[in-house]
Amino acid sequence: MKILPLAGMMVLTLAACSPAADQGGGSAESAAPSMTAAEASSLMASEDASGLSGSLNVAATVGDYVGQWRGPEGTSLTITPSGDRYAIEIRDLDGPRDFTGDLRTDGLHFNRDGKALIIHPGDGAATGMKWLADKSDCLVVDANEGYCRD
Known part of the structure; x- marks a missing residue:
């Protein structure tokens, strides 16, 4: 069930690392239009750190x-x-x-x-x-x- 959101985050992370995104300063499009590629990278890192627990206590x-x-x-x-x-x-x-x-x-x-x-x-x-x-x-x-x- 979490594979699709994770796959989307991985695509955004790759887009954030591409030279075109770094040079143009643009943001990648995603299923969540308000999320930038940098935010997606940050989220992906936090999910990796949490062991994909699926929930953070906020x-x-x-x-x-x-x-x-x-x-x-x-x-x-x-x-x-x-x-x-x-x-x-x-x-x-x-x-x-x-x-x-x-x-x-x-x-x-x-x-x-x-x-x-x-x-x-x-x-x-x-x-x-x-x-x-x-x-x-x-x-x-x-x-x-x-x-x-x-």
């Missing part, structure tokens, strides 16, 4: 994720601690779906429909959703998908 940021978050049209995101992992419920117009995630330094990692996603804090504008644009305390799940606290 006590200072747990409160930034746990609880209920509201989206437009009755959608919601609920994050609950579950042992050393987190239960994630995403309720959309089709109903609720449950996932399990790991909190790491760059966000809450989980897989949905074969796609590795990282839930991370942001504001309403970062969600890409006009209904949330004026909010300040939000979580971004994917492009044009986010949830905020009122």
Whole structure:
């Protein structure tokens, strides 16, 4: 289950080491657009150091994720601690779906429909959703998908 995110991080790490990235100062594209190649390299190093434990205890940021978050049209995101992992419920117009995630330094990692996603804090504008644009305390799940606290 962790092979796909790890493979993505390895690709980003290689991209960060390529001469074109060093000379041009550009960033590599990834499944998480907000992550630069340097951040991916740092994350990869931290995962190697942790023995790929899958979870880092980030006590200072747990409160930034746990609880209920509201989206437009009755959608919601609920994050609950579950042992050393987190239960994630995403309720959309089709109903609720449950996932399990790991909190790491760059966000809450989980897989949905074969796609590795990282839930991370942001504001309403970062969600890409006009209904949330004026909010300040939000979580971004994917492009044009986010949830905020009122």
